Amino acid sequence: MSISGCFVQDCPRVPWSLSHLSPRRERDTDTSKPREIRATMSNVRCLPRIRVRNPLVELDGDEQARVIWHQIKKQLIEPYLDLNIVYFDLGLPVRDATNDGVTLDAARAVQQHRAAVKAATITPDEARVQEFNLKRMYPSPNGTLRNILNGTVFREPILVNNVPRLVPGWQKPIVIARHGFGDQYKAQDVRVPPASRVELCILTADGKEIERREVHRFAAGEHGGGVALAMFNTDESIRNFGKSCFEFALKRKLPMYLSTKNTILKAYDGRWRDIFQELYDRDYKERFAQASLGYEHRLIDDMVAQALKSAGGFLWACKNYDGDVQSDIVAQGYGSLGLMSSVLLTPDGNTLLAEAAHGTVTRHYRLHQQGKETSTNSVASIVAWARGLAHRATLDETPDVLQFAEALERSCIEVIQGGKMTKDLSIAVLGPELGCKRENYLTTEEFIDAVQEQLETHLVSIGQKSPQQRI
Numbered sequence: 315m316s317i318s319g320c321f322v323q324d325c326p327r328v329p330w331s332l333s334h335l336s337p338r339r340e341r342d343t344d345t346s347k348p349r350e351i352r353a354t355m356s357n358v359r360c361l362p363r364i365r366v367r368n369p370l371v372e373l374d375g376d377e378q379a380r381v382i383w384h385q386i387k388k389q390l391i392e393p394y395l396d397l398n399i400v401y402f403d404l405g406l407p408v409r410d411a412t413n414d415g416v417t418l419d420a421a422r423a424v425q426q427h428r429a430a431v432k433a434a435t436i437t438p439d440e441a442r443v444q445e446f447n448l449k450r451m452y453p454s455p456n457g458t459l460r461n462i463l464n465g466t467v468f469r470e471p472i473l474v475n476n477v478p479r480l481v482p483g484w485q486k487p488i489v490i491a492r493h494g495f496g497d498q499y500k501a502q503d504v505r506v507p508p509a510s511r512v513e514l515c516i517l518t519a520d521g522k523e524i525e526r527r528e529v530h531r532f533a534a535g536e537h538g539g540g541v542a543l544a545m546f547n548t549d550e551s552i553r554n555f556g557k558s559c560f561e562f563a564l565k566r567k568l569p570m571y572l573s574t575k576n577t578i579l580k581a582y583d584g585r586w587r588d589i590f591q592e593l594y595d596r597d598y599k600e601r602f603a604q605a606s607l608g609y610e611h612r613l614i615d616d617m618v619a620q621a622l623k624s625a626g627g628f629l630w631a632c633k634n635y636d637g638d639v640q641s642d643i644v645a646q647g648y649g650s651l652g653l654m655s656s657v658l659l660t661p662d663g664n665t666l667l668a669e670a671a672h673g674t675v676t677r678h679y680r681l682h683q684q685g686k687e688t689s690t691n692s693v694a695s696i697v698a699w700a701r702g703l704a705h706r707a708t709l710d711e712t713p714d715v716l717q718f719a720e721a722l723e724r725s726c727i728e729v730i731q732g733g734k735m736t737k738d739l740s741i742a743v744l745g746p747e748l749g750c751k752r753e754n755y756l757t758t759e760e761f762i763d764a765v766q767e768q769l770e771t772h773l774v775s776i777g778q779k780s781p782q783q784r785i
């Protein structure tokens with residue numbers, strides 16, 4: 315089900331000059347014109363495209379995330395890049411039609427090409443099975459991709475100066491790395507009847523008992539019963555998690571902390587502390603020192619206190635459940651879910667899949683389906699494209715592609731700092747009453763137009779500096 319190939323139309327080449335662009339800007343701000351006409355103008359007046367040497371894998375998604383994704387690609391990517399996209403549609407109808415085979419094909423393509431971007435997808439529950447008349451309840455595509463790539467998810471806020479933070483001290487990003495294997499994900503949890511005993515027993519592969527420990531004796535009587543839980547992790551998975559974290563910290567030039575509760579779970583959480591320390595001492599200490607970075611293990615309670623009081627600016631490696639909780643706290647703390655990016659990185663640091671941390675924004679999609687105006691924040695999706703391309707550029711050693719990716723990300727931030735933003739941010743900045751007033755926010759389309767305009771000013775100055783790097 316994969317479609318691969320160059321999706322970029324040939325655009326007429328035009329000389330780089332600000333004056334050449336100015337008429338387009340005037341027309342683009344005229345929102346009274348139908349959207350299709352304004353988009354066509356943009357394509358006709360496109361700039362010379364930058365060649366991307368190797369393919370980028372694109373995984374399409376569902377609902378409003380899909381709507382904004384297509385608009386971003388059409389306005390902010392295709393006109394400027396000569397890019398070979400290896401495309402997979404992970405929208406729920408195609409996952410159903412292929413019995414989820416498309417997700418496996420997509421994961422293999424990501425492994426092959428090593429740089430990928432993804433739009434948010436629906437993870438079906440019972441209601442979605444009915445809504446889409448699905449053959450079965452497919453697993454989360456993100457879970458499937460993560461398991462096949464054996465990667466770690468890093469969530470990072472996109473900082474914008476004029477968006478107030480719930481934690482005002484957080485001036486720099488806190489990146490949360492969540493270990494997404496074992497622990498609660500693969501636990502066995504049971505109800506235990508009264509007057510019974512729970513034991514933990516370890517057997518060899520052929521069934522010989524190695525160790526048996528009593529966990530608890532439950533009392534007799536109506537209230538004597540309770541619950542029990544058994545969970546596990548593997549040295550290999552913890553080690554791969556550690557490698558991904560150290561690689562990401564070096565990539566983003568951030569000091570790193572691992573949090574556990576090893577004072578209580580001496581063997582279990584102690585294993586994380588020991589494996590991370592071994593890895594650090596053996597493979598990363600020198601590289602961290604060269605980059606003037608440090609690594610430390612902290613108790614989870616100390617770490618939470620330190621994080622709240624800090625100015626941010628570090629990578630926090632979390633066990634599975636801690637990461638689940640902390641990534642939501644951090645997302646809210648920085649102002650909006652629409653400003654959270656997410657990156658999946660393999661332990662060797664070579665394969666990267668970038669996406670927005672938010673979901674498919676179903677409520678906005680219902681409005682879109684009714685032909686109503688929407689104001690969906692596309693920043694995290696645009697930044698996903700920028701970070702996927704930046705990784706492609708690093709692998710290919712193509713500085714012009716890297717410059718484009720950086721300009722794209724910077725353009726989003728500058729537009730918001732210039733006072734143009736979607737409703738979620740307008741509410742965060744101005745409060746619910748003023749923020750909801752139509753004159754104080756842009757629609758989904760107006761915001762992408764504004765980013766395009768800003769991007770073109772950057773591309774013009776980059777093009778003037780290094781025209782020989784363009785085709």
Ligand SMILES: NC(=O)c1ccc[n+]([C@@H]2O[C@H](COP(=O)([O-])OP(=O)(O)OC[C@H]3O[C@@H](n4cnc5c(N)ncnc54)[C@H](O)[C@@H]3O)[C@@H](O)[C@H]2O)c1
Pocket residue numbers: 433434435436437438456651652669670671672673674675676677678689690691692738
């Ligand atoms: N990475 C992924 O693919 C991913 C992640 C989370 C949820 N999902 C899927 O998304 C669907 C909807 O889930 P949900 O409602 O829990 O999460 P959601 O992130 O789509 O929405 C949560 C809330 O945040 C708001 N919001 C989120 N992103 C926004 C944006 N860019 N601009 C403005 N407002 C925004 C929404 O309006 C909503 O109130 C579900 O089917 C779920 O399976 C996918």
